[in-house]
Amino acid sequence: DGNDDWWRTAVVYQVYPRSFADSDGDGIGDLRGLIDCLDHLELLGVDVVWLSPVYRSPQDDAGYDISDYQDIGPTFGTLADIDDLVAALHARGMRLMMDLVVNHTSDEHAWFEESRSSPDNPKRDWYWWLPPREGMAGGTPGAEPNDWASVFSGSAWEYDEASGEYYLHVFSRKQPDLNWENPVVREAIYSMMRWWLDRGVDGFRMDVINLISKDPALPDGIVNGPRVHEFLAEMHREVLAGRDRKILTVGEMPGTTVEQARLFTDPDRAEVDMVFTFEHVGIDHAETKWDLIPFRLPALKAVLGRWQAGLADVGWNSLYWNNHDQPRAVSRFGDDGPWRVRSAKLLGTVLHLHRGTPYVYQGEELGMTNHPFGGIDEFRDIESLNHYAQAVGLGADPEHVLASLRSRGRDNARTPVQWDDSPHAGFTTGDPWLPVDPHHPEVNAAAAIADEHSVFHHYRRLIELRHTVPVVAHGDFTMLLPDDEVVYAFTRSLDDVELLVLANFSGEPVQPDLDLADWADAEVLLDNVEPTNDDGWSGRLEPWQALVLRR
Ligand code: TEU
DSSP: OOOTTGGGGOOEEEEOGGGTOOSSSSSSOOHHHHHTTHHHHHHHTOOEEEEOOOEEOOOTTTTSSOSEEEEEOTTTOOHHHHHHHHHHHHHTTOEEEEEEOOSBOOTTSHHHHHHHHOTTSTTGGGBOEEOOSTTOOTTSTTOSSSOOBOTTSSBSEEEETTTTEEEEOSSOTTSOBBOTTSHHHHHHHHHHHHHHHHTTOOEEEETTGGGSOOOTTOOSOOTTOTTHHHHHHHHIIIIITTOSSOOEEEEEOTTOOHHHHHHHHOGGGOSOSEEEOOSGGGTTBSSSTTSBOOOOHHHHHHHHHHHHHHTSSSSOBEEOSOOTTSOOHHHHTSOSSTTHHHHHHHHHHHHHTSSSEEEEETTGGGTOOOOOOOSGGGOOOHHHHHHHHHHHHTTOOHHHHHHHHHHHOGGGGOSOOOOSSSGGGGSOSSOOSSOOOTTTTTSSHHHHHHOTTSHHHHHHHHHHHHHHOHHHHHOEEEEEOTTOSSEEEEEEEETTEEEEEEEEOSSSOBOOSSOOGGGTTOEEEEESSOOSSSSOOOSSBOTTOEEEEEO
């Protein structure tokens, strides 16, 4: 339809299918389970579902290692199920965004099996194959073509005995990087994308899409390579443009700066609609995600404020606290103890009142928390398991490493969604692939929907505000109190409407250091603390209180 700007007031909900809802009792979430839970998403009010990978995959990296882009993994269902999901979402006025993982395939993809079969196979240069370093015997330590490390520990190069060459894998050794320099590779990917659009899919979340361009000389630094803008513009021309409907795209871009994001998301450049930055989820660790440093509010405000200012006149922000790679926000930035509900609502208010497209990760709307993992045997994620093996192998104290995994490990986001207080929280009738969180008797969808003061209904109100109050989606953003250690404050303005958002990131009451005389008669548009009288806001913020004033 002609309304191509529907997405600027949209909210996206990320489903990590393995952990969302299991319909056949195998302990793993699946497509039929998702279809059975669409009422939950419709009640919440979200517009788009981003579905993490359900393609055929050996599941080495939980589905981000794809062996067939045009078939569904049997544990998730079939192509008929995807068609049913598309139809069911469209019938509800919602849309489906698929996860596009094309920086790499699985090593079990037919393309790679052909490519590795021999050095003169026509698909050899569909991947990055290189000989051992000059004068070194292949397979011996230090003979790798360069000293790049894999994100999942160890070298980014895997030796192939048969051909005496190495192949590049920025992630696991079962995730060989595709060679985007090869136009035949690009066309194969564009053809697959068109095939999904022809099936009715409405968008793509593009996995590490800013790593696809690698300078053939392979100098250090693969983020935002020399041809990344050229490739995204080509993809837009070849696949996304000229459709009968708007195709929504978000590029996941580790290491991208707001200056780069202005180029990636400038509508006139027709590359992607928005990007996922990693800057704000990097403020509480040192050089690696495992080196924990305390979260400080001024650092968060500096990053989010810079991205709001940087994309104010051109481009567009995505807004997220959570996804399947990040620990649960209420445990990380809020208080998952006595103030769990109120701080979860506060985080929702702060994020959803920024300018950009908010993403709700499954369970975030329930105030789900990190999981109390015990020993290394309780973890499933390759990133955590490989890091533990490497760190302990190098002499690190296992308890110290486990403390990092418990705080930052991706498994925290991957425990099953908690639907009710029955065994396994209604996620499965079988044994869940990852334990259900022990808080589920009180933290679950059934309880949340029945309680008008729940995190769920607060998120439902936030989404409703974005759909009905123009200043929320379109208003100018101004950060206030940048150096304040506990109060997050900003305004939004559009025409003659102004909002003031105030949030107390602490367990103590606080008087915001602001002259609020002009807001004395303002309407309280949204609050996460029940008013004790009808005199309007007192001017003091209670512990973890977040409120939105309108004038
Ligand atoms: O993540 C990209 C990425 O860089 C993350 O691995 C991130 O750096 C790390 O998880 C921080 O904890 C995407 C997917 O979201 C992730 O699930 C995949 O593992 C990865 O790409 C490879 O496909």
